[in-house]
Amino acid sequence: MNILLWHVHGSWTTSFVHGRHRYLVPVTPDRGPYGLGRARTYPWPDSAVEVTPRQLGGETVDVVLLQRPEEFDLACEWLGRPVGRAVPAIYVEHNTPKGDVPNTRHPMADRDDLLLTHVTHFNELFWDNGTTRTGVVEHGVVPPTVTWTGELDRLAVVINEPVRRGRVTGTDLLARFAEIAPLDVFGMRVAGLADHLGLPADRLTSHEDVPQHRMHAELARRRAYLHLCRWTSLGLSLIEAMTIGMPVVALASTEAVEAVPPGAGALATRVDTLLAAAARLVADPAEARRAGAAARAAALDRYGLDRFLADWDRLLEEEVCASR
Numbered sequence: 001m002n003i004l005l006w007h008v009h010g011s012w013t014t015s016f017v018h019g020r021h022r023y024l025v026p027v028t029p030d031r032g033p034y035g036l037g038r039a040r041t042y043p044w045p046d047s048a049v050e051v052t053p054r055q056l057g058g059e060t061v062d063v064v065l066l067q068r069p070e071e072f073d074l075a076c077e078w079l080g081r082p083v084g085r086a087v088p089a090i091y092v093e094h095n096t097p098k099g100d101v102p103n104t105r106h107p108m109a110d111r112d113d114l115l116l117t118h119v120t121h122f123n124e125l126f127w128d129n130g131t132t133r134t135g136v137v138e139h140g141v142v143p144p145t146v147t148w149t150g151e152l153d154r155l156a157v158v159i160n161e162p163v164r165r166g167r168v169t170g171t172d173l174l175a176r177f178a179e180i181a182p183l184d185v186f187g188m189r190v191a192g193l194a195d196h197l198g199l200p201a202d203r204l205t206s207h208e209d210v211p212q213h214r215m216h217a218e219l220a221r222r223r224a225y226l227h228l229c230r231w232t233s234l235g236l237s238l239i240e241a242m243t244i245g246m247p248v249v250a251l252a253s254t255e256a257v258e259a260v261p262p263g264a265g266a267l268a269t270r271v272d273t274l275l276a277a278a279a280r281l282v283a284d285p286a287e288a289r290r291a292g293a294a295a296r297a298a299a300l301d302r303y304g305l306d307r308f309l310a311d312w313d314r315l316l317e318e319e320v321c322a323s324r
Contacts, residue, residue: 001316004056004075005065007036009094011212011236012119014039015140016065017048019309021316024051024059026078034074041211043142053078062320066091066114069107084113088323090315093118095233096254097127108132115319120234120255135315140308141239143300144216148245148292153282155181156222156246158215158237159229160188163196170228170251171197173271177226178203180275181282184222186215220244223288224265224281227256234259242299247291249278259302264295 001021007013017023027050028035037050051059056078064075064083072091075083083089091114097104108116109130116132118124124136155177162171162185174183175197183204185193190206197204207218219225225241227250234255242248248265250256251274260267266277281288 001062001320002060003063003065003316004059004061004079006034006067006071007039008067010039010042011141011240012094012139014042014044014212015142015236015305015308016312017044018142018305019312021047023048024056024061025049026056027052034071041209043213061087063088063090063316065089067094072114084111088319089114090319091116093123093127096123096231102126102128104128105130106132115315117315121258122255123233137308137311137315139234139236139239139303140305140311141236141243141299141303142305144220144240144244145213146217146220146244148220148289148296150221150223150246150285150288150292152221152223153181154222155183155224155226155249155278155282156219156241157183157185157226157228158187158219158235158241159185159190162187162190162193164189168229168231170230173228174204175199176271176275177228177278180278181223183226184218186210186218216240216244219246222246223285224249224278224291226278227251227260229253229256239299239303242295243303245292245296247281247288248295249274249281259299261294261298263291264298265291 003021004024007025025048026035027037038044057080064087066072081087091108105128109132111132116129117135121136124134159169162169178199186207188209191208193206194201194204225246225248227238230253248260250260250267252267252269266274268274
C-alpha cells in the first residue's frame with residue numbers, strides 16, 4: 001500500500017513508517033513544515049520515500065494520512081484528485097483540544113469524507129467530533145536499544161519549547177523538583193531554561209535537540225523520569241522512558257492515568273506527593289529499579305510496536321477496501 005503522509009511528529013512517524021507499506025513523505029526545497037522530508041535525527045527504513053509535490057501527481061496513492069487541517073487542500077492540489085472521494089483519507093489527531101474544553105469542536109467535525117483517528121481515548125472523548133466517524137489507535141514505540149542503569153542521581157525531563165508552552169508542559173513546576181535533585185531537560189528550544197526559571201546552572205541543564213538514540217542513552221543514566229505535563233496528549237517520550245526501564249514521576253492528567261500503572265513510580269495530582277516520590281527514588285536506587293521494571297513491563301505490553309502496526313494495518317485495510 002502506498003501511503004501519503006507529512007513528517008509532522010518525529011517519534012510517532014518513526015513508529016508508523018516501520019510498517020510493511022511504502023510511505024510517501026513530501027519534501028520541498030526549503031524543507032519547511034509542509035515539505036520536511038525524511039527525518040534526520042530518527043532512524044527511518046528505506047520504505048519511507050521522499051517525493052516532491054510535482055512527483056506526487058504521478059504516484060499511485062492508496063490512502064492519504066492527514067495530520068493538520070490545511071493538508072487536506074494541499075493533498076487535493078498535489079495529487080490532482082479529490083481526497084476523501086477519489087482517494088481515501090484518514091485524519092490523525094495527535095493533540096488534546098484547545099479553547100473551550102470540553103466543547104472544542106474538531107476542525108474535521110461533521111464530515112463524511114474521512115475517518116478521524118485519535119491517538120488516545122482521552123482525546124476522542126474530549127474533542128467534539130460531531131458526526132465524523134472516529135477511531136483510536138494507541139501509541140506504539142520502536143523499542144530503545146538501551147536499558148536503565150540510573151547511576152546518576154538526577155531527574156530527566158523531555159519537553160519541547162518549555163518556555164513558550166509554560167503551564168501546559170508544567171514548566172512552572174520544574175524549580176520545585178530542582179530542589180530535590182538536579183534536572184536534565186532534553187528537547188527542542190530548551191536552551192536558556194535555567195535562566196528563565198531563575199535557577200543556577202548546576203540545578204538545571206538543557207540538552208538541545210539531541211538525536212533520539214543519544215537522548216535515550218542519556219535518559220537511561222538518570223535515576224527517574226519526570227512528566228509534569230498538565231494538558232498534552234500522551235507524550236511518546238514518556239512511553240520510551242518507561243520502555244527503557246525508568247521509574248516515572250508523573251502528573252495524573254490526560255492519558256497518563258492510563259499509561260502509568262501502580263508501582264511504576266508515582267502518579268498524582270498533588271505536587272507534594274510527586275516531590276516526595278522523586279526524593280525517595282533519588283535516595284533509593286533499589287526502589288527506583290523495582291519501579292522501573294514495572295514501568296518497562298507495562299509499556300512493552302501496551303505500547304509495543306507490533307500491536308501498533310497491526311492496529312494500523314487493520315484500520316488502513318478497512319478504509320481502503322471500503323472505498324472500492
